[in-house]
Amino acid sequence: MIPARLVLAVQDSRYVEPLLNYVHGSSYGSALQVTAFTRTDSFLRYMETGEVPNLVVGDTEMLECWHARGEVNVPWLHLSEGNTAISLMEDGKSTPKYQPLPQLLDVILSHCKRSGGTAEKLNAGNTPILGIVSPLGGSGKSTIAMNMAKQLGVLGLRVFYLNLETVNSSVLFPSGSVGMEGSFSRLLYDMKAAQEPISGSELSVTSYIIRHHGLKCDSFEPNFNVKEMAEMNREDTALLLNSLVSSNHYDVIVVDTEEYMGERMQAVLEQAGLLIWVLLDDLISVHKSGVWIDQLEQRYPALYESVRKRSTFIVNRFTGQLVNNFPRKDINIDGVLPYIPSWKQLHQEELLLSSPIYQREVLKLCQQLLEGSGIMAIQAGGGR
Known part of the structure; x- marks a missing residue:
């Protein structure tokens, strides 16, 4: 860049x-x-x-x-x-x-x-969607997503961070905005209403957008209602992503997802121009990753072929050498992010966004995406 x-x-x-x-x-x-x-x-x-x-x-x-x-x-x-x-x-x-x-x-x-x-x-066409996904719980996916959103902002891009987890990890990092408590619940209502046949209205997300000062990008206020998030389906997610894209306010939308193949995850797999798969180099994690991707191929073969072409695989918590062979030949490791020993017993959440070593490596990853396979060069997946 x-x-x-x-x-x-x-x-x-x-x-x-x-x-x-x-x-x-x-x-x-x-x-x-x-x-x-x-x-x-x-x-x-x-x-x-x-x-x-x-x-x-x-x-x-x-x-x-x-x-x-x-x-x-x-x-x-x-x-x-x-x-x-x-x-x-x-x-x-x-x-x-x-x-x-x-x-x-x-x-x-x-x-x-x-x-x-x-x-x-940089943004000559549709706003690219960058999906951060993982077949594993506890892989550090949200830490990567938030750090990538922050570093892409530092690089001068207009970034939107969208968290689609049922239990939102970004709650630990207050945005600094006031007066927006409960706003995501109202946004969910607007999503449902906009899809009613007699509605005739388009979803507008502008009034729900906040500036997240810690992440240095825009976002929504986190939702604390687990039941409401569980009811957010594939159609709701697709509508929300399309509304953010059509706003033309952003150079990239970073999406933080669940770790299982639910409806929200499926919408991201369909619409993201680039998918960052977060893996871990330990025996059980490698096994689970292989099984999860096998299931994706068996259940959604057409989607899998499209996903494979838009995927980049990185190993998080890398300690200097890969010791496990991944069970699928189509998984090629494209990058690594380091293990940070001080995070093992973390008691200050802001440290996850301020490690000089981790920020440096995430910045390198962002630069590789911009200059290589290219966030700015990618096109939408099958759903956009």
Whole structure:
């Protein structure tokens, strides 16, 4: 994925250097290509002769000098201090100069996307659906799904995280939104109502979408009613997925599924453009994975052939060497994610989203999907 081009124009080198060091040492380095200036003359010369950036981020003095040169055709973001403001704010936006670096970089990425940067141009057709599936309970599927949603957002994509588990694991990670309690129950009602023959109405999900600040993407407020989720069938799931796709708000929809072949899982298998199968390298897990996929082939042979072409297999909790042979010849391991010993007796749920080692490997997986088999290149499955 090509990173967004950012010009940083700040006179204080004590501000610029720590920011650049953080970008280069974090996952933001893959999403942003930063050219920094602390001298006004060098900045102005670059803006006249250099490559046009997606966004200029600067302090008051630098931006005012730039604006004074004439027409400004590049989107910009003002780093404000206290009550200071520049004279031409109608063409740009402002954000505090001093704030936590991850928060500042998220603001910068969001402005890169709104200004017509790389991320907005990636989605040329239907929004791809990325299904995270596993034949095993406790395989770490939800941890992978949430970390992938977060890292795809860091890469500059507009991401929606959809959890279809009967017992929603993302409940452990509060979204930070307020006033949306019970909203998924109302959404389920709207799904059923939209399918009534006399309804004539289309399902709209916009009013139910929240911003999940921990995952850095959009989502729905989790549902706590297990019975309601159990009643969500294949048709409901297909309708919900199609509504998210047709909204045209997202570059990718990451779907976290159940670990058995229920109706919601079937809808995801039918509609996902890419399926990430999460496996474990131990004797019992390998056996169960083989049996589960055998059953899928026997019960739904046509669906299985389609699924096989859209599947990528990864081994989670990899310790350095694969010791088991998987029982099917059509299972080729495409990637691994590491075993994190500190997660064995986890008592702080936020650690699942903040392990530097795990985040680095998930980011690599996301980049491989973008550049290889390609989230952006995949087409819908049989149902869309």
